[in-house]
Amino acid sequence: MEKADYILAGGTVVLMDEARTVIEDGSIAVKEDKILAVGTTAAIAAQYDAVEVVDCSGQAIIPGLINAHTHVPMTLLRGLADDLRLDVWLMGYMMPVEREFVNPEFVRLGTKLACAEMIKTGTTCFNEMYYFEEEIAAATAEAGMRGVLAQSVMKYPSPDSASYEDALARTREYIQQWKGHPLIVPAVGPHSPYTCPPEVLRACSALAQEFDVPLHIHISETALEVENMRKENNMPVVPWIKKQNILDAKVIAAHCVHIDEGEIRTLKHAGAGVAHNPTSNLKLASGVAPIVAMLNIGVNVGIGTDGPASNNDLDMFEEMRLAALLAKGFSGDPTALPAAEAFAMATIYGARAIHMGDIIGSLEPGKRADIVVVDLSTLHNTPRFQRSPDAIYSQLVYVSKGSDVSHVICNGRWLLRNRKLLTLDEAELSRESALVAQKIDKFLLAREGDIVRKLLALGGLSQEESFEVQVKAHLDDLTMVEKFLHDPELTIMKSSRYRQYDTYFSFDLAGQGQLRIREDIYLDEFDRPTPRSRYRLTLTGEASEHEYPLGVILSRARFTASAEQSVRFYREYLNPSEEREIVKLRRRHRFLFHDTQFAINIDRLTAPERPGYYVEIKSRTWSSRDAENKADFIVELLAKLGIAESHLLKAEYYSLATRE
Structure with a gap:
């Protein structure tokens, strides 16, 4: 025998x-x-x-069940921020917390916790993407599981790489260290087309091909991603990544929620695998992937849980059941995706999707x-x-x-x-994880009452000149203003025209100030929109610092940043107590007066519509003493412009938004 x-x-x-x-x-x-x-x-x-x-x-x-897409260290972030839109969840909570807490120890603990959960629910292999992937590999091998583990690469600084060049170098070293291991398949993980510019995608593809390892990437997860790709590149996501050589590698494409039949066929011809993530896509309201069409065309489709922070568990039995039910409910066909096919997606199809069907x-x-x-x-x-x-x-x-x-x-x-873990200490993992959760709670609680800290968590926020000296007037006629601007002795440094959309947020907590989100659409000389636009955030103090003669106000502009997200994002992330909107046409002229730079803004409010014109004269400074000198100069300018004291306003545009 x-x-x-x-x-x-x-x-x-x-x-x-x-x-x-x-x-x-x-x-x-x-x-x-x-x-x-x-x-x-x-x-x-x-x-x-x-x-x-x-x-x-x-x-x-x-x-053994195969989890075709996840981010295992995020077990330590499960339940952290639920019932939010994807951009708010990711940019407002996940990434700030990751920047603060993710390090090798965090990753190692989160991976072990995930492995314990996956083993207990029947998963033996998982395909994942995160940071410090060498730590994930070590923890996975120690737990005895199999993994296709991709080192993340993106254009942003990340917890383990200051730049994408650093991330690529780190990925190369990681692949060289782990390639050939009996349990670990190292992989390259360009996060997504919207976080990786073309040169990064091409470099990732070249690296994956050089070492013959998989390439793991998020594709067409949200409708907004697809809309932006069409707007910016005049093509869908899959053809665009094909142009960047991504499909020349052994691709594992996560999500693929918003792809059409042509894109599905492109993935099929490239031999790419797809990871379907039903729970995560539903929870984040990303949509429902056309997996029945993919299977009918012959694409290898596996099932993934996605990260535990967006699921919130790693149970593949739940995921199989939901995949089958969702296909039926979405199509209206009870025969769509039979149980045998759903089970195949969690086993043999999943193995093929992650390019391991020959051995598992x-x-x-x-x-x-x-x-x-x-x-x-x-x-x-x-x-x-x-x-x-x-x-x-x-x-x-x-x-x-x-x-x-x-x-x-x-x-x-x-x-x-007999339901007992043999390679991991469940009680110790639970204890250590609870301590991490306490630290994260403390971090988030401290920033929730501080708008500045919440904005700083997004990155890109910087303090500008501390003070703004300004005066505002309401005029029915611009004759004197135009005469001043056309004075040959006046040095005009720059002139611009905009349509400005301003959204103002105010907050219940004292001392938080007001946040203005501004979209500037540049106009030509005939007030027609041009392709140029600009988005800015400005956080100001609640009240003026000082008032000079003739209503000249000294205010403190605390922070400014590029507004890289939508108004809806900031609304859901910051939870303002009140919101007001202003739309205006603006002519801005920057000029020198007494060798000092000033700006004059000539505004016409269109929403809410107001008669006449609003004229602002302003200048910025770091110094309160310099502010006094500039206040005196503004008084002189008022005289030159023929603006009487009766026309001066102390109100900000924010208050004009509700004034009838």
Whole structure:
């Protein structure tokens, strides 16, 4: 008789081979890291002798489940910020917290916590992308799991790389360190087309091809991403990444929610795999991916949980069930994505999607021994029907839960036995994770009451000149102003015309000031819009610092930054107590007076519509003493412009937005 290390005997073996073989009262013989044989219990017992025979009666023996897309260290961020739009969730919470807390220790702990959860729910292999990927690799190997692990690359500074050049160099070193490991497949992870410019995508593709490793990237996750791509490049996302050579590599494309049939065929011809993430896409309201069309065309589609911060768990049984139900509900066809196909997506299709179908994803002789045993005798699994060969798939997809997993083996090694973790300390991981959560809570609580800190968390915020000296007047006629501006002795440094859309936020907490979000659309000399635009944030103090004669006000402009997100983003992120909007046509002239730079703004309010013109004279400074001199100069300018004191206003545009 041939020798095996152990035999799993007497269960319902679900092979997931091409014939979709199911063996009732079947057994699997394992030696070292491979499957020796699969057959009936009687046939295996007659041919193989083993050190141990494990009774699996009343249980299903299935291939280890494959999580085709996730970000495992984000177990430490699960539940941190839920029920938010993707941009608010990502830019407002995830990235600021990651910048503050993500380091090698954080990544190692989060990975171990994720591995513990995945092992207990039947996952043996996962495809992921994050930072400090060498730490994730080490923790994954220690836990005994298999992983395709991609080092993140993006144009922004990240927790482990100051620039994309640094990220690329780090990725190269990481691949060289881990390539050839029995459990770890290193990969290149350009985050997405919207976070990686063309030169970064091309460099990532070249690196992946040089080492023949997978390339993991987010594709067409949101409608906004697709809309922006069409607007900026006049083409959909998939053709654009093809132009950047991405599809020349072994691509694993996460999400693909908003792609059309032509793009699906392009992915098919490139041999790319797709990772479908039903829970995450629903929770973040990203949409529903056309996976039935993908499968019909022949794309290899796996199932992923996405990161635990956007799911919020790593249970592939939940994900299989939702994938099947969602396809039916979305299409109106109850036959769409049968249970057997959903199960294939979590096993053999998933293995092919991550370019590992030759060694995992099915229980066939010669493949790696990645095996899960699922208890079918639990109350919610009772009764069980067996008249149909597909009944076992329905049982596993629609009924079974992650908590039904009894045993997990990866690469021939026992990771879970009788529901007990063998490679990780569950209690210690829970304790350490709770301490991290306390620190993150403290960080977020401290910034929630401070608008400046919340804006600083987004990056790009800077303090400008501390003071702004200004006066505002309301005029029915601009004759004197035009005469002044056309004085040949006046030095005009720059003139511009805009349509300005201003949104003002105010806040309940004292001392927070007001935030103005401004969109400037540049106009030509006939007040027609040009392609140029500018977006700015300005946070000001609540009140003026000082008032000089004739209503000249000294105010403090605390911070300014480019407004890189939408008004809706800032509204949901900052939660203002009040919001007002102003639209105006502005002519701005910068000029020198007494060798000092001033600006004069001539505004016409169109929303809310107001008669006449509003004229502002202003200058900026770091010095309160300099502000006094400039206030005196502004008084002189008022005289030159013929603006009487009766025309002066102390009101800001913010207050004019509600004045009738």
